[in-house]
Amino acid sequence: MRSAITLEPVVVTAPMQTSPLRVVLDPKRPYQPVPASDGADFLKSIPGFDTIRKGGSNGDPVFRGMVGSRLNILVDGGQIGGGCPSRMDPPTAYIAPELFDKVTLIKGPETVTWGPGNSAGTVLFDRTFTRYEKPSWSFIGSLLGGTRGRFDQTADIRAGTPDFYMGVSANHTRADDYEDGSGHRVHSSYERWNTDVTLGWTPGKDTRVELTAGRGNGHAAYAFSGMDGVQFLRQSLALHFVQENLSETFTKLDVRAYYNSVDHVMDNYTLRRPDPDSAMPMAMASEPARQTRGGRVAGTFDWGDAVELVAGIDGSGNTHTSRSGGPEGSIMGYYRDMPRRRDATISTVGGFSQLTWYLNTHQRLIGGTRVDWAHVRGYALTGDGDSGSLSMGSGMGMGGSAPETTAASRSATLPSGFLRYEHDLADTHATLYAGIGHVERFPDYWEMFGGHVASTVTSFQSLRPERTTQLDVGVQYQTQRTQAWVSAYAGVVNDYILIHYLDGNGAASNVNARIMGGEAGVVRAIGSHWKGNATVAYAWGQNQTEHRPLPQLPPLDVKLGLVYDAGRWSAGALWRVDSAQHRIAIGEGNIVGDDLGPTGGFGVFSVNGSMRLSQEFTLSAGVDNLFDKTYAESVNAISKELQGYTGAIRINEPGRTFWAKLEVKL
Template sequence: MRILKLLVSTIGISLLLAVLAGTLRAQQRSFEGKILDRTTEQPVIGAHIHWQEEGQTTVTDKNGMFEFKTGKAELTLHISYVGYRDLKLQIMAEPASGTPHRIYLNKKTHAMSPVTVLARKQGRQPDQHMDVMTSVNPSHDAGTFLKDSPNISGIRKGGGFGVDPVVRGFKKNQLIVQQDGVLQSQGACPNRMDPPTSHIQMEQVEEIEILKGPYALKHGPSFGGVINFKSQRPNYYQRPTFNSYMTIGYESNIGRQRYAGGIEKEGGDWTTNIHGSFTSTDDYKDGSGNNVRAGLSNVEYTVETSARLTDVSNLSARFSQGFVRDAEYPALMMDMREDNTTNLTLSYLNTSLRKGRLETSLFGSYVDHQMDNLERKMARMVEAVTDVTTETYGYDLSYTLPAASGSWFVGTDATFRALEGFRNRTFQMGEMAGSSIRDNVWQGGKRNRWGTVVEYQPSIRDWAFVISSRFDYYYSNASDPDAYFKQQLGDLKQEHLGWSASAGFTRELSSRWSAGFWVGRAERYPGMDELFVNYLSIGMDPYEYVGNPRLNSETNHQIDALLHYSSRTLSVKTSVFYSYVRDYISAALRTDLQPRQEGAPGVKQFKNIDEAALYGFEWTLENNGQNRLGYELSSAYTIGRNLSMQEDLPQIPAFEANLKLDYRLFDDRLIPQIHLRGVAGQTRVAESFDERPTDGYLLTNLKLTSRLFSMLRLSAGVNNLFDVTYHEHLNRSLQGSTLPLNDPGRSIFVELKWNGLFN
């Protein structure tokens, strides 16, 4: 009997447990999701997903997938990934269906700090559509391409190479130029014949981030802004393919020929891209038919390779070289004879290291630069040849830790730079005929920087906050100082600890309106030219310049306010800024110093100005690609004031407005474009630098783009259709005169692009 009762009890308990288990299984739900980039629809690998109710966190796999097991009908998820806007959503959990929920993330740069993103291209795969708001100008020079953005201009000293960008009146050492977030080669020329942008190979660029103001501190001690050229990211997750691409271009007035191409392998566990290009230019004529020297030849190549180590980590390397020959600079005392550049970058990325993202890079560059006056009339009296070199190397290490309460970014970086160079002057006439003098151009100058940065982005609904701070330690010295520096300045070694900080937010006011406000403080240690240049004409005027190792660091205190409206068809962006700069670095005449070169009226030395200010606005209206007719209307203006001397700052661009129109025909196979660019006269000039007012002008550029086949695209057009004689306000004057360096007159161009898959 007892056995029977025990058996019945056991059976009953077993049935009860089975029923309970079945009930639990019925209540158990599985939530599967897939995180995608909203623009590219590519999977986001290593994104962090926090399940709020249970306090669990997971990351997406190589396909952007994640999964939670839950007994609840609804989940609250907080999704974050570096470079994207955080997303918080409530979603229903359902029994496993085999179809994951598709969740899209938006890139953060489009809604955060004052930033402009210029799309260069959609990648090197065969195009299924064409970008409509691309540059009408097919120039290979990065500085020229940047001028398509509001409030960005360029200083031009030569005919066809090395336009030096100016952002909101900030220029040269006040800007940081990077490629894929890493500092690239720094030019050796004291006259900046070879600014950092001149070493960017534009065919390799997918988009350009222009981060304005002293806010993007994780890129370095950002003072006036950061220009970051972003390459196409490796794609390991498609089937392995081999692709080839080629560009052939010609521009009539300047005789520009451009041949570029390469092959690449994508997919699988490794990717490789080999790219090369050749560019040559000749003289051009301005709108009045005057001849302007602008010849050069340039050969460049790049080898990139990357390997997927695990589903969440990869290692990549980029090696590039450029060889410029016989580049003419009619606004300078010399022409570039040679410029040989070598760059190497090694990078490691892990998107899920202890639930965070680790990025590290090592970089190095070497530039060998030679310039001379041997083809100038001045060589009949004095032949001058200058050889200079620069070495730049460093590292960048950062770790990003997303969390439900906010995202933390910590990083450290360093840059080490050394310059050497001499100018040899051989006298051909007069009492010193046959004798030579050797001038120490850079005095063995060194400038090193070590920095550390912390950034926090708290997660607050409808708000996007960023708070950041960084410290930078600087060391500079000259190992081979010239007599003046030894006798007058003594010990040239300088050390400085700089502090920068910024805070800002954007707020979603409604489904269409958002606003932002930013405040920042940044220090900029003087550049190598401002510290150590030795009796060279490197300014906008004909004076020789002398460095000053006793300079104080500039300090920029800036605010930005932004307002953005976006609907299904229309987008309007407005931003205003005000920058108050302490110890602004300028230059003043030294009557006790005598120039060393014929033709220089005197010597100026770099010095600090107590107070300066720059302020202005940008405004853009554009459609959102919903109609065949595309349009973009923009305007920008900056005022710069020397508050200590109560005069205008030099080299501030004039008011500018642009109108771009395009129309998509035949399923986007044919797109005509027109670009109207109006620039006002500039009367706000710095008399202490002999700066002269410039006239306004209106330019008309036309372009027609046709997708002949899925792999072939043809573009043709006319720049400066009405052959206007004009020059940008920032152009230097022709050497030995006050006549301006005019820009090219009417020029016809044609460009053919081909992309093809081998398999």
């Protein structure tokens, strides 16, 4: 008789913090809500994350109420930046999570080794290749189908010998417009594809040279905007060199160089018809683009079992350009025939060192310092009285002659650092930790030149870097039947960059703020087949300068789950409850959206199941929003000409959604 297969529940509903301030996830597993179409969709499954919805895809990730460059997102150790001045294409829009092997979240300013400005946290999307001991190959693939035309295909093929290896990963995903719980259609269809090829050389067990090249594209209909994204062209190239065991002390040298290019097109005529009564009655298009080049050199040094040091330098530089016009034959001229206009160049160079000191078997002291030098030059700045109107793309002013522009530069030196103490309590299966970190973040592209701010010379020169000092405390607890954790924070943000939305225009300014909140979770085995889980997340912020709440903070979020695991099959349920949000600041927001008013609470119930058909095949399925609840998230994008709504101010979430996923591993 064949032995039974013990199956860990396949559908993940409650990702857990695995070590102090760190969450590690496997993006190839299905998650509920419906498995992700992009990076932001994937991250929203982590407690503390929300997504600002714009349509069916390409939402903006929010962690602890913070968006944009406060959340440092890296792909294989490299930066990728969006092109749209109004954040139609955040960096996560170019990330297909299932093409990666591991996603790591490091909360708060508690690392200095992965670039500058990580006041909210750092997210690493990584592929992991190792030397093959003998010639072999593997294949991981999946098919996903769902309500309203959702259809995904993913393939990851790898093969290698002790000297060489290669990997080819690809995905394609599409969906039609969805309906909310009331049956109203939301302008939200999308389609995208990505392909990445990796070639590696491993002449010895301690040496690895890896070259990766990738390309992707797609389109997405947007309910939040008068325009849609009709091109998301990504081109990537990266070289990675690793040498280990150089000496008894110098244990690793890691060198990376990368190039990421995005070419984004938005228009109001490919996926819709221009509205003659709107602010853009004619067929119009804009094509922003960004090219990013960067690199990193890091060395790891070990002194026995007592001290580990990671030190190095990193840097990046990017150039943003745009052009605009209309379709072929337009009186404005075909946008692809127009010359590109450079509006900004941004560069950073930093040095870092992070040390882990093992005081004894139960105590650790981890600390790091970092210094960055940032330089920015703007090429299309206007005078204080010529900021123009709020528009969906650079160069898309509506009518009138273009204001005269000028160029200006600025730079700054930005120190950062942290110190954290960790203590494993003997015989209690618990780890306590406390850390304090400080990070200085230079204003990003959207805060200086974006579509929601006044790109004037005065604003450009006067907007100060954001300085965050934050205390993080928590506890980890794990036994054979229970895993629990609490992660809490409190911070002071001097010169917090706030966006004021006034009469269709926006302006960025500095205020002083206080923040606090946290996340907690528990998973408990109940008997031999049942497992319960719960997570909670809350973020609070106060604008001390103006004596009002910080805007665009999500309310208290609670998730309760229950799983029955029978070995070959499992079934589970997830109940998500959000409280009402009355702490708002109408007319103020971030680079994505502003507070429109208070929101009510909601509860959403979802179910899932999975079955191991064989050693190679696994089938999972689920129903999200089982009771077809009509609801919208508290955080939102700036709403303009919502498609399918009359007088609506927020985009409702999808109604009842069925999905099924077949996975194969060979």
